Amino acid sequence: MSTNLDGRVALVTGAAQGMGAAHARRLAAAGATVAVNDIRDSAELSALADDIGGVSVAGDVSDPAECGRIAADVVQATGRLDVLVANHAYMTMAPLLDHDDTDWWKVVDTNLGGTFFLIQAVLPHMRAAGAGRIVVISSEWGITGWPEATAYAASKSGLISLVKTLGRELAPERIIVNAVAPGVTDTPQLQVDADAAGVELDDMHRRYASSIPLGRIGLPDEVAAAVELLADFDVEAVVGQVISCNGGSTRSRA
Amino acid sequence: MSDRPVALVTGGASGIGAAVVEALAGRGFVVGCLDLGAAVDGPDHSVAVDVSDPAAVVAAVAQIRDLLGPIGAVVTSAGYYEMAPVADIGADAWRRMLRVHLGGLVNVARATLPDLIDRRGALVAVASELAVGGGDEDAHYAAAKGAIIGFVRSLSVEVAGRGVRVNCVAPGPTDTPLLAADSPWRADDYLSTLPLRRLATPREVARCVEYLVCDATFSVGEVVNVNSGAVI
Numbered sequence: 001m002s003t004n005l006d007g008r009v010a011l012v013t014g015a016a017q018g019m020g021a022a023h024a025r026r027l028a029a030a031g032a033t034v035a036v037n038d039i040r041d042s043a044e045l046s047a048l049a050d051d052i053g054g055v056s057v058a059g060d061v062s063d064p065a066e067c068g069r070i071a072a073d074v075v076q077a078t079g080r081l082d083v084l085v086a087n088h089a090y091m092t093m094a095p096l097l098d099h100d101d102t103d104w105w106k107v108v109d110t111n112l113g114g115t116f117f118l119i120q121a122v123l124p125h126m127r128a129a130g131a132g133r134i135v136v137i138s139s140e141w142g143i144t145g146w147p148e149a150t151a152y153a154a155s156k157s158g159l160i161s162l163v164k165t166l167g168r169e170l171a172p173e174r175i176i177v178n179a180v181a182p183g184v185t186d187t188p189q190l191q192v193d194a195d196a197a198g199v200e201l202d203d204m205h206r207r208y209a210s211s212i213p214l215g216r217i218g219l220p221d222e223v224a225a226a227v228e229l230l231a232d233f234d235v236e237a238v239v240g241q242v243i244s245c246n247g248g249s250t251r252s253r254a
Numbered sequence: 255m256s257d258r259p260v261a262l263v264t265g266g267a268s269g270i271g272a273a274v275v276e277a278l279a280g281r282g283f284v285v286g287c288l289d290l291g292a293a294v295d296g297p298d299h300s301v302a303v304d305v306s307d308p309a310a311v312v313a314a315v316a317q318i319r320d321l322l323g324p325i326g327a328v329v330t331s332a333g334y335y336e337m338a339p340v341a342d343i344g345a346d347a348w349r350r351m352l353r354v355h356l357g358g359l360v361n362v363a364r365a366t367l368p369d370l371i372d373r374r375g376a377l378v379a380v381a382s383e384l385a386v387g388g389g390d391e392d393a394h395y396a397a398a399k400g401a402i403i404g405f406v407r408s409l410s411v412e413v414a415g416r417g418v419r420v421n422c423v424a425p426g427p428t429d430t431p432l433l434a435a436d437s438p439w440r441a442d443d444y445l446s447t448l449p450l451r452r453l454a455t456p457r458e459v460a461r462c463v464e465y466l467v468c469d470a471t472f473s474v475g476e477v478v479n480v481n482s483g484a485v486i
Contacts, residue, residue, distance in 0.1 A: 002280075167449060172449065172450070172451055213410070213415065213475075214415075214419075222471050225465070226465075226473075229465045232461065235480075237450060237455065238462065239449050239483035240449070241486065243476065244473060244476050245473050248410060248411055251407050251475035
């Protein structure tokens, strides 16, 4: 009973690398035509689109007008839009009083606002098709909070409430909205964390793994597996939920 | 014995359990069943057993293991549903509810854990939406299912370091034989309160179980709610 997305079109944001690229590959392997978005055109984004037989639709989702343009471009290129995977994210951290106000709001307006306006943009197309799947990538920190991550955690927990609300609001139309909350995952972001901590990447991996019950960090494709489940049109009854992929980190300390 | 991985499903003769048997067979598992009732067609081998009886479970698991091989995946779906006002829940009804749901899980977990550790396997328990949200006249059922979630979250941390993943699904009202034709959960005025406006199906629950057994390789102690939006 594996997921069959033949004939479906999916839009994955933040797809140039890391988890977004894994989601795009996984949905394409399930049969979907995948439109991959990132903030700007790049060789990586084009290569991914070519590799999975999809299209690339670059654009800055923190701009509501761009969200509309991106959705329209997907439909123009492929004829429909069935699945949205809102994976884009912008993250900076700072103690509350030190966090630059403009940058603080850029985190929220990109992560929470961008997803909101993207959902507005894709909704008419899902309504036209009579069904849809919206998978929002939240974060472990959206559940637990984290020191010096007020903007990021607020944006990611805001996404959880958005998903719960739209799960209720849109399920009667068979447009199913859910979230995935990844824990520490092996993506290019970890190099940023390592640089910030002044340690080598391997050491950063070990530090994170030591506090995870499974004893390791996650892989992008392990998060993509949850995205695939929530994009499955044979499953409607999972509504407004948050699936965690974190090796047990929110359950208990290792 | 075959080279295929072996799964054990309790309550596999009907409802969610039967759908899980089909889903896991579809993912390449040889499936053994423990069920109160007689053997059924779906699984590769069935043993009639009351999962609340620890010694009987040990014997039944040994029988499945001898026939099919070491067990790499376990799904505990055996259970029953009854409603009653709390004052009417007698000691026997209370005890039976806990022994079947929580006891069934504990007995099967104990009997299979050595295999699961050897094979870095997975266990998925079937809890309930009522464990998460509670329900009127559901005190003993909700308490038993809630205990399953506490057990799963604790066991998951205990064995995660040895590569075993323990998770659960919490189905909402599902269209199974457990739900009587005159059940209030089938009434239109209840269904209209669900965001999805209908009961979950055994196949939908089984798909989520399949995900947790086969694909959720970085999830432990997780509760996947498949409830048509009843509890969000």
